[in-house]
Amino acid sequence: MIYLASLYSNGCASDSDLHKEIRQLRYEYTLKRLAEFMSEGYFVFSPIAHCKVAADTYGMPHDYEFYKNNDRHFVGLSEEVWVLMMEDDLGSWELSHGIQDEIKYALDNNIPVKYIHCSDYK
Secondary structure: OEEEEOOOOOOOOOOOHHHHHHHHHHHHHHHHHHHHHHHOOOOEEOHHHHHHHHHHHHOOOOOHHHHHHHHHHHHHHOOEEEEEEOEOOOOEHHHOHHHHHHHHHHHHOOOOEEEEEOOOOO
């Protein structure tokens, strides 16, 4: 299984309309890439694809601290972590506390990390 790390709440964790819009765009891009990888025959788990609808529907938090233990569990079950190198006006994968924690957790557990350029994001 591949764990797909992607930008979501970095720089836009509030419930303002702008932040909700940016999170939605990030979510949709992650779904697009998830579909591509699955169509290529990879078995991929995306915490953003898995949790966003539940978070929106049931008022769950959008910050990484709430999901940290859950995400680390799935990183630990994965053969690889793939990082979508997403950047926009409000955030960057490099500045995302969640993505950086997932990368460190993977490397600390000898799980390879692959970085994927996202030139078509935005």
